Amino acid sequence: MKPRARWMLFAAACLAQWGIAGREIVRWERTRRQGTLFRFQAAPADPVDAFRGRYVAVRLRENSVPFDKPLPGGTRVYVEPETGEDGYAHFVRVYRRPPADVSTCQACVRYFSDNRLYLHLPFTRYYMNERLAPKAERALFAQRLRKGGPEMWATVRVGHGCAAIEGVFVNGNPIEEIARANKNP
């Protein structure tokens, strides 16, 4: 490859890298600032990701939406959450394209059963500091043993077809506080 072509390709690659990284930051920052806040019931656990570090895996209780006909597994759809009488978010409608004036997030169809679409949702991880995450898990385990299961939820910003977890709470307290309060090493 000639030096000029090499430099042009390198410049294009650098621009693409900045473009993708910048687009990701803008996209998620916009969701964090402008998205609607919902509260999803959750059940956390603590695994590790080699690239992104430790996280609390958020197993959402709400992972389906009413729908009248089956869609193939893997189909990408947009789902609209709505806060129910219990104070938690429930998915109420499905769209094939994101509507402009409704807070929706993208999801992936897993399967169809009993007039409901079961979904893979994009907000399943809450990344934590590598020292805090195991403490949080131990604290949650201890609470589960004592009280038969604490009330947990995740607050999620939803908007522009994206969704990002903002915080995870246990009996109303942020999970970081629970972890810091845990005296176990």
Next chain:
Amino acid sequence: MSLRAHARWLETQFPDWVARGWIGAEAVEQIRRHYAADRGSGRSWLRVLLAILGAVLMGGGVILLLAHNWAEFSRAHRAAIALGALLLGQIVAALAIRRPPTSTGAREAAATFAALTVGAALALIEQTYHVYEGTTFTLKWMLLTLPLVYTHEAVMPALFYVAGISVWGVLECEGAGPSAYLPLLAPIGPHLAARLRRGQRVSAALLLWAMAIGMAVCLSEFSAATGMPRTSVHLPIMLAYLFALYGLLDALFFERDWPLAWRPFKILGVGGLATLLFVFSFQEPAGDLPGLAYFSEAPSSRIGLLLAGVLPALWLAALVAAGIRRGAAPLAFGIAPLFLTLAPHAFGPWTWLGVNAYLLALGLWTMATGARERDLGRVNGGLWLVGGLIVIRFFDSELSFLAKGLAFIAVGAAFLAANLGLAPHRRRRPR
């Protein structure tokens, strides 16, 4: 004997050769310079490897530092760190482009480090916003590092890309993988072709190994994901077409000049086919062979089209090309998938016997052609096929220990006789 030992031996011979008038003093100097350069290239490879190792460790260190998750930093700080890591990798990569083309170590190390910093930046953004994009993350990372293969003419990012795309293909086996995997591998083709043209055999062989293994793993996953009722018997037939294609590609492009260890298509192709034939030489697996149902039962999806359409079509094209350019020799193994496809229809319940006969004929033919061409490796390969077949059949037969023992001794004696008989010829073969 090592290159260093050869050079020492040459030094002992030079005075005699000069005295006899076979070569002049100038030729002696040229030979010395040539082999000194070769020994130097060994050291430069070590430098390249150490530089790559350093870059991998540093890039991995950056990723792990960010994975610690510095909770004290705000989102703005984290965005700055992500973009800063990206910039650092780009500066290192730009400095390496400015170096002369001979600085292989610097280019490989810089491109590797830059590729890892791209991953670190993307991972930090996902960590900051508590996002998990799964396979999309891998695909984005790989596509953003692909240009480094060409800007730095570096093999490490190419290996990294092939490995990453193969991981993506496996994870997306029920999604976009079957239709996008081969098109995503294709951009590495020109880089590989350039290395082959320039005679850079070691790096080209590494890439070929990565591609051959990646394709075999991905196509196996795609085959398992088809959801067909008899996946377990469709998978080996798909592998038979793939391994035969590998063997034929090797015969077309690498057979004449390349040492065996640098020919992954030969090793995986012939080794894989032999393994499959041994499996189907047993009665029960052979009874499950799907025959032409392999094509009719394939789903009418992208996976079905790839495995029962594109792959057999590529195999057929390679078979015809190898037959035209290399004669009958590569066809003996090359027709194995056709044999496994048609055998259930031709032999019915005796398919396993047909496979045994084919395997035996293949082994004898390999031994015979090896003996005719004084090729000890090929004779041994044929002996492994025949000997393996005899050993397996004796294990699953009801013969007495006496008969089994005598048969084992006979096979062992054949190995010894062939090797002792051919070894002197092997030493005399011109290199």
